[in-house]
Amino acid sequence: MINNDKIFVTRPLLPDFDEFTKLAKEVYDSKWLTNMGQKHNLLEKELEKELKVPYCVLMNNGTLALLIALKNLHLPQGSEVITTPFTFAATTHSIVLNNLKPVFCDIEPNTMTIDADKIEALITPNTSLILGVHVYGFPCDVEKIDKIAKKHNLKVVYDAAHAFSTEINGRGIGTFGDVSTFSFHSTKLYNTIEGGCITCNNAELYNKSVSLRDFGIVDENTVNDIGINAKMNEFQAAWGLLNLKLYREEQNKRKKIKEFYDQNLGSIKGIRILKMPENATNSYQYYPIVIEDDYHLSRDELCKKFNEYNIFPRKYFYPVCSDFECYKNVRGRDNLPVTNAVKHRVMCLPYYSGLTHENLSLIVKIMDK
Numbered sequence: 001m002i003n004n005d006k007i008f009v010t011r012p013l014l015p016d017f018d019e020f021t022k023l024a025k026e027v028y029d030s031k032w033l034t035n036m037g038q039k040h041n042l043l044e045k046e047l048e049k050e051l052k053v054p055y056c057v058l059m060n061n062g063t064l065a066l067l068i069a070l071k072n073l074h075l076p077q078g079s080e081v082i083t084t085p086f087t088f089a090a091t092t093h094s095i096v097l098n099n100l101k102p103v104f105c106d107i108e109p110n111t112m113t114i115d116a117d118k119i120e121a122l123i124t125p126n127t128s129l130i131l132g133v134h135v136y137g138f139p140c141d142v143e144k145i146d147k148i149a150k151k152h153n154l155k156v157v158y159d160a161a162h163a164f165s166t167e168i169n170g171r172g173i174g175t176f177g178d179v180s181t182f183s184f185h186s187t188k189l190y191n192t193i194e195g196g197c198i199t200c201n202n203a204e205l206y207n208k209s210v211s212l213r214d215f216g217i218v219d220e221n222t223v224n225d226i227g228i229n230a231k232m233n234e235f236q237a238a239w240g241l242l243n244l245k246l247y248r249e250e251q252n253k254r255k256k257i258k259e260f261y262d263q264n265l266g267s268i269k270g271i272r273i274l275k276m277p278e279n280a281t282n283s284y285q286y287y288p289i290v291i292e293d294d295y296h297l298s299r300d301e302l303c304k305k306f307n308e309y310n311i312f313p314r315k316y317f318y319p320v321c322s323d324f325e326c327y328k329n330v331r332g333r334d335n336l337p338v339t340n341a342v343k344h345r346v347m348c349l350p351y352y353s354g355l356t357h358e359n360l361s362l363i364v365k366i367m368d369k
Ligand SMILES: *Cc1c(COP(=O)(O)O)cnc(C)c1O
Pocket: 061, 062, 063, 064, 087, 088, 090, 091, 133, 159, 161, 162, 183, 184, 185, 194, 195, 196
């Protein structure tokens, strides 16, 4: 049985079109299309509640959120940032684009986040920041990282692009570290088509982020810093307001898919399912699995087999940032045994509410023989 429709790893969350056009008409009639309009400001406030953070600064994508988050900390030029190679290119790029030096630290094999026990060995007098990523929505070991940062007087930033709505012991994931960043790209659980935000706990960082996303403008007569244009427009903010009412339902549907996968894949020899730590809630962004060596196919062979059925899971993350030509001289690159083992074995399965029972059964059947 071959599907006629291609099945990808995700499908964007779409608001009701008529509701969207209603809001779009309001924007059109207001003649205020961007620059911190009404919808923009409302969405920012709603996101603060939803993410349980004191401060949220909307951005027009997650990469600019990262760039601005790092720039805001005014770290010494050329200083080192200890980070994970097991992430999307934007994480490492944001370091280098800020004239800082990435240092790759290996990952922890259960959550695939930066291995907190391997961070200290990489710290030098030139280290200024730890940049962790809550990969697949699995939280980094925020407590351990916080202790290390305090001991060595380092700043901490988290790329929370995969962790929308994740909480640790009831606390919003965006409140850990000095700054966190989110992406609202169409492939993310919650999307504003393109978009993102910075979250932080203090008014000073908030005010600086607000100014940096708008060319460094403080008021009509003052430009204080070398800012950029990272403003979200009103149409996307309207889209975001509607999707904010839908994402919980999408999560509930994905939870059912997760239960189906867990039940049917858990017993297959050589398939490892990653588990969310007990104290954290799941964002339901991805459904990652590990194809171990005792499975009858390699990850790449399994992928090929899926493709024959018109199903396209993602080898996510492969390649990893330490594989990129532009990062071949990065310190730490030669000591990433877990990352280099895992990158050939991970796979993210299709994971969105539009998957039918037949789709899911087929996915299981393909894997179970
Ligand atoms: C999606 C993503 C980003 C980049 O976000 P954009 O909104 O696409 O710019 C950054 N980091 C991670 C881990 C991501 O998955």
